[in-house]
Amino acid sequence: MRKLTWCFLWLFWQFLPIVATAEPSQKFVVVVEDSDNYPFEYRENGRWTGYHIDIITSITKKLGWQVEWLAIPWPRAKSALEKREADAISYFITTPGKEEKDLVLLEDNILHHPVGVFFIQAKRKKELRYTGGGLEPLAKFTIGIIQGDVTDDFMTRYYPHQKVDKTAKNYEQLFKMLSENRFDLGLAHVYALRSISRTHPELSKQLTMIKTPFASSNAYIAFAKTTKGRENAQKFAKVFEAFKKTSSYFEITKKYGLESFSITKP
Template identity: 25%
Template sequence: MFRALMVGLLGLWVGCAQAEAVLKVVRGELDFPPFEMQQEGREAGLHIELVEAAAARAGLKVQWQRLPWKRALRELELGQADAATYVSRTPEREAWAIFLDDNRLSSTELRFVVRREQAERIRFDGDLPRFLGSIRKPIAIRGFQFGVPAVDQVKKLEARNLDDLLRLLHEGAADVAVLNWTDFQGSYGGRPEAQAVQGLSPPIQRMHNYLAFSKVRAATGLAQRMAEALVAYRRTPEYQALLKRYRVDAP
């Protein structure tokens, strides 16, 4: 009986260890090359490879799930996922997510974008309140928060995705769109859609994109474990090769 009990306890311990070895990570359902996308039915991109390389060093297996962005953040907030990728840091999100500097995955630029023929007429000098007060409602992708209160709080036309945003901009539904310029260049660089618009300078903000962890899921230990693994991975030649392959600078 004692032996059977010990075997049962050992099996329970092994089962728990296996469960703890899985890192459930959610991401948005849209593709944003070169950071996150699907290729031949598999997750791909800089963030994907970076998280998986660090997880392997930390002894974790990543379980990916693609969801509409608002739902992905809600899963993180409710503790139904350990972590989410491509999360910008805002005071609101800090209430339910853990942001560690070493868990930064990339940096991107937020810019106002206009039709190229309007670039001479519509100019941005860095004064956000004055600029936003001088234009019609800008367009942004539905559900996105940029971590810039003046931009996040202004009323906007909502687009389903980048294609829809460009369509609305070219149809004249608005004169200005606000978007992640780095994402846009990665998705549309060299295509006619990219040639038809222009990003205004200066950028609104340079944003850091995190692997954010759930506070409800008590993932502080996992967050630190992944941060240490990412620090170690960034010291390797493989990390430099990864940045070079995706043509991305270190955050």
């Protein structure tokens, strides 16, 4: 018995340095908008879930990072990185052709390709004959957009003469105002009404989507343009690129019914 005890103590002291010097997991704080962006980022039973959440969780787990979610209003997202309150921003959509000087945006860190479409009151759908291209056919319509959103920047940059209403501050306000005839059309991503209808089912009955795409862009996980931010962006991109070729990636896209949003094909 004494011999077994000494053997146990010897093994304990041999492995103690390994346990004592093991590096703790790196904390990795990701900004998400404090809103319901179903099916990409939303709360369920008090916990964050969704297409982006599952992907980021999978990648950070492989990197040995302990991910935490910082839910804040969208206008504060960049400042959270500047103040070093967070390491990255999820669901960062860029306007085509616009350079983000303070962020690292890598092609391999694109989470999905958002598609912008128009929404209109169901009873007014016959008034609109839009087949894509420019906005010349919509010159007489006032388009509602979210103030400070990528659609705001896009319209200002490429269609400065189009009549727009920038009163709405989120999708809930945008669709409620559209249902109240505050403007003729609402511009949002293709899943926006589906997201809001989870809490406001009446809006899905009053409004309808014009399926012809108007514009598309890229949704990134964006990193701060610092030495550490660049390193983390490269590490994330390397693992993400390999992850896109696995069955786990496609299981996530199928889980949320987003096969068409996958960056690669199985």
